[in-house]
Amino acid sequence: MGIQSKHLVLDLEKCTGCRICELACSFYKHGRFNPKMSAIRVHYNYELYRAEGFNACTQCGYCVSYCPTGAIGVVNGVVIINYSVCSGCLACVKACPIGALISVNGRPFKCDLCLGSPQCVKYCARGALHVS
């Protein structure tokens, strides 16, 4: 879609695999701790002690056109799901080219940068996460 937007960036060199970002995300968004419910997921290689990549929404907006109910929109460069309109069809989850959209309790869930103050960035003690 070519929308220039802010999104999460992980410095793989700095990441130590503590997964505090995932815990912070699941807690602030769902009120419970579960890395599987996190909008950011770090791929950490425990054999080499190295982060090899991460999964988080790049706010590209690709999912917007796949939503049959028009629940996904772009606000200030951030792709946001309007849950009052969302039917839970999960077409967006299937559409996302990088698997950043996940299904949590039958609803799509993605990074919305905590509407300006991302908690994962705040809790990263090593400073490996930032928004750019």
Add this chain to the structure above:
Amino acid sequence: MYLKGYAGRILYIDLSKRKYVSEPLREDTAKGYLGGSGLAAYLLWNLVNENTHPLSPENALVIATGPATGALAPSSGRFMVASKSPLTGVWGESHAGGSFGPQIKYAGYDAIVIMGKSTRPVSIIIDDDSVVFYDSSGIWGANTRDSTNHIRDVFGKDFHVMTIGQAGENLVKFSSIMVDYYRALGRTGMGAVMGSKYLKAVAVRGSKPVEVHDPDKYVEIMEEFLRINTEGRWALPAQLSLGKYGTPSLVTVINAIGRLPTKNHWTGYWEHADRIGGDELLKYRVSRGSCFSCMIMCKHMTSVDDGVYEGSISGGPEYETVVALGSNLLIDDIKAIIHMNMLCNLYGLDTISAGKVISFVFEIYEKGLISDSDLGGIKPLWGSQNAAIELIKVITFRQGIGNLLAEGVVKAAKAMGKGAEYYALHVKGLEVSAQDPRAQKSVGCTWAVSVRGADHLRSLTTVDELGYRDIAAERFGLDKVEEVCDRLTEKHKGLIVKDQEDLFAVVDSVIMCKYGTMWPPMYYFDFIARLLKPLTGVKEFGEVKYLRILGERIANLKRCFNLREGVSKESEVLPARFTQEPMPTGPSKGYTCDLEPMLREYYQNRGWDYESGLPYEETLEGLGLEYVAKELSKRLKLPRRDYGVTQVTRRP
């Protein structure tokens, strides 16, 4: 169960019948024993008894997590295993970091109890509610890295694996369990317990959440956790030492106070310590990692790219390993230490015990108590890297002299006779860790009373070692500050060891890391109380007084476990090297450790009778351990305070 924080279930697995059942964690058990070490103590007290042989199918292996595991609590990625130890025959427990523990919780279990014995090598694969017994004949005989890789290749990369290597299979009494490749459940021979059950590995993956009772309050704790670790008093010191170097940063610091075990603990100072210190190790570090939910991040990986040890790559080595296989053997080549650390990790061997067994061989060879013909070509001379590496191999595969050494330093020394026992440094059969009671008196008491033997992780104090006067004043009162902060006096050390043992009993049950509670002393009872209440919703957990009682209960229960095994005060002695031989060199020169006054003070504070070495009945009753008192009374006559000190006779 409505208690939040907990997963709420315990998984029981019987390897003989290949059956499993999960039962709810009872609310009173959780309230009374918290989790982790406390829960394991409660379960093991009921599951085994003094007639259970540690390597028999009847022995149970308990894998336990605590309420904080998997929730965003400080350095809470840890878990523990407990069992009757094949090395010491008494209480055995071992803790490890990594990311395995939280996965157990996410799979829906607070603890996993493994009993019985398989007829063929097997691994247990736990994926939420499903438990699969995976035939592991194909990886029996493989090292820990290969078996971990195999399981992750077959079942998926998101499985976390704990596995034994060849040492555990060969029932080496101090074999370890390796978790996620490099994190070790090292001490007390838990690997041999798995080996005796034909259990090669346990893999787990979970997708369930950990709930929080009061999220709004809990956020405050998380904020505090973040604040302490980024801008608090200890944030910078922790990052400059543990963060930058990992635990090996201690080597030079501890050498400076004359407490660095050197030459089989002959002395506490080594002039070449800087050759194996943190700065030297930093040259070989390839990456820095951390355990789950930790902001200290002290883990690292090292790799050697040239010379004879080219290709040695492993997690660590940690401080204890660097000392046990370095200064303790007079080996000053850090590359050799990295190589030996890798071997021990691959074979699944406890580096501390292995190092002390090897230094024992070095010393008795020097003293002429073992002949060349016994050694099968190994020349155990001080500083010999080849001899140390060879010994690690023969111990793992029980070849030649290794078969005897694999039984641990006590049995080996006993079989050799001729006064070799003097050089076997252990308490209750567990080889000593990398401290020295002559240079830090409280360590003597810590080692002596520790339930698993000469071990620094059940109550090691740092206020005396590092002289934190404000913290000493806060915890023990202004009038005691002088003595408490003097590491070279025995005074008040029984008190601070008891206090630290209670704290660690709680910390080991919550479960949090010793880094953060031992050093830096960031979290004490008050923090844990503030953490547990919003997490679990248990009112009592929010009271420091209740947590202290809980700590005492857990510490007493574990001590009573040993008492039931017939191990009491007679085993709470230090090797003569620390009580008779004055420190020969270094800053702590001339000191010995006088255990008796510390032990007396410890017993008094514990509510145990020093003369008989038994708990007062009232002590156990006051802690809600009536059932323990009742069972012990079948074998022993417990003293009562109201009769004064009673004459105690053991029943036949």
